[in-house]
Amino acid sequence: MTVDRDPNLQNLFDxxxxxxxxxxxxxxxxxQVDGTRRKxxxxxxxxxxxxxxxxxxxxxxxRDAVQLLTQAMSISLVDLGDRWLARIISPANSVAGLVxxxxxxLRAAYRRIFS
Amino acid sequence: xxxxKDEYAxxxxxxxxxxxxxxxRDAFAELVNRRQAWIRNLMRRCCNxxxxxxxxxxxxFMQAWKNIPQLQRVSRFGAxxxxxAINVWLQHLRKSDPLKNAEEVDDxxxxxxxxxxMAIDLDRALAALSEHVRLCIVLSYNxxxxxxxxxxxxxxxxxxxxxxxRRGTQRLQEFLSAYDESPNGEQPS
Numbered sequence: 514m515t516v517d518r519d520p521n522l523q524n525l526f527d528x529x530x531x532x533x534x535x536x537x538x539x540x541x542x543x544x545q546v547d548g549t550r551r552k553x554x555x556x557x558x559x560x561x562x563x564x565x566x567x568x569x570x571x572x573x574x575x576r577d578a579v580q581l582l583t584q585a586m587s588i589s590l591v592d593l594g595d596r597w598l599a600r601i602i603s604p605a606n607s608v609a610g611l612v613x614x615x616x617x618x619l620r621a622a623y624r625r626i627f628s
Numbered sequence: 629x630x631x632x633k634d635e636y637a638x639x640x641x642x643x644x645x646x647x648x649x650x651x652x653r654d655a656f657a658e659l660v661n662r663r664q665a666w667i668r669n670l671m672r673r674c675c676n677x678x679x680x681x682x683x684x685x686x687x688x689f690m691q692a693w694k695n696i697p698q699l700q701r702v703s704r705f706g707a708x709x710x711x712x713a714i715n716v717w718l719q720h721l722r723k724s725d726p727l728k729n730a731e732e733v734d735d736x737x738x739x740x741x742x743x744x745x746m747a748i749d750l751d752r753a754l755a756a757l758s759e760h761v762r763l764c765i766v767l768s769y770n771x772x773x774x775x776x777x778x779x780x781x782x783x784x785x786x787x788x789x790x791x792x793x794r795r796g797t798q799r800l801q802e803f804l805s806a807y808d809e810s811p812n813g814e815q816p817s
Contacts, residue, residue, distance in 0.1 A: 518768065518769060518797075519797050519800075519801060521801075521804075521807065522769055522797060522800055522801065522804070523769055525746060525750055525804060525807055526673075526750070526769040526770050528746060529673075529746055529747040529750045529751075530665075530669045530747075530770070531669065531747055532665060533664070533665050533668050533669065535661055535664055535665070538664050538668070538682060538685070538686075539657065539660050539661050539664060541686060542660050542664075542686050542689045542690070543653070543656075543657050543660065545686065545690055546653065546656065546657075546689075546690070546693050547653070549690070549693065549694070550653070
């Protein structure tokens with residue numbers, strides 16, 4: 514795209530751009546940049562400390578909760594004794610199997626309704 | 629391994645932009661050093677106030693530092709910085725008095741006389757234009773951008789950009805007619 518510019522005005526603009534002293538401008542900008550970096554570093558340290566504190570405080574309750582959940586998932590739905598058949602179908606004959614089936618059913622229903 | 633100070637000064641801009649994108653402070657300082665005069669002059673043309681122009685230029689570089697991790701093509705650092713500068717200026721316009729951004733040009737302002745220099749006269753003449761007309765004129769004459777590029781950068785319709793530049797050029801020609809005889813920067817008698 515060609516642009517017609519007034520040559521006299523163009524000349525004025527070309528000549529008017531001055532050499533501006535770089536200091537203290539550059540120093541000011543970089544001190545602001547350093548301030549931003551310091552603030553970001555402090556923020557990250559604070560987040561890290563909070564996370565460490567949270568993990569420290571919640572580690573034991575979280576571990577207990579995970580253990581309980583794991584034990585609950587392996588409970589058999591129907592008591593088939595201790596035979597080989599019971600061992601083979603134990604993944605399906607458990608709370609975990611029921612939960613998995615429930616989730617699959619929910620997904621199928623969601624797809625049928627919304628797709 | 630970090631570069632030495634003089635290596636930064638000798639490095640191409642794209643390399644510096646790449647280093648700054650990865651958080652290299654010294655590379656960014658070198659970029660500021662190289663581009664500060666350009667951005668400050670651009671802002672001076674836009675706002676006719678050296679102190680405000682320097683404040684806005686600082687904001688431009690601070691935004692550049694914040695957003696440089698998102699810079700896709702380091703070879704386009706200059707164009708990206710210019711876009712950042714225009715965005716800072718447009719944000720400043722939005723924050724300031726909206727009546728100042730009216731389309732009408734203030735015809736009551738006197739033409740420059742007894743100027744302290746051509747740059748001052750040019751800035752005074754530019755200050756007599758409305759903000760958006762001035763921005764279009766500055767981008768066209770100071771930055772050498774086409775109408776389409778200006779429309780793309782500022783978000784104004786192409787027809788509006790063309791009319792702004794036509795009207796602004798006429799106004800500047802009236803204000804700065806004394807320089808027609810001495811277009812090389814000599815002060816008019």
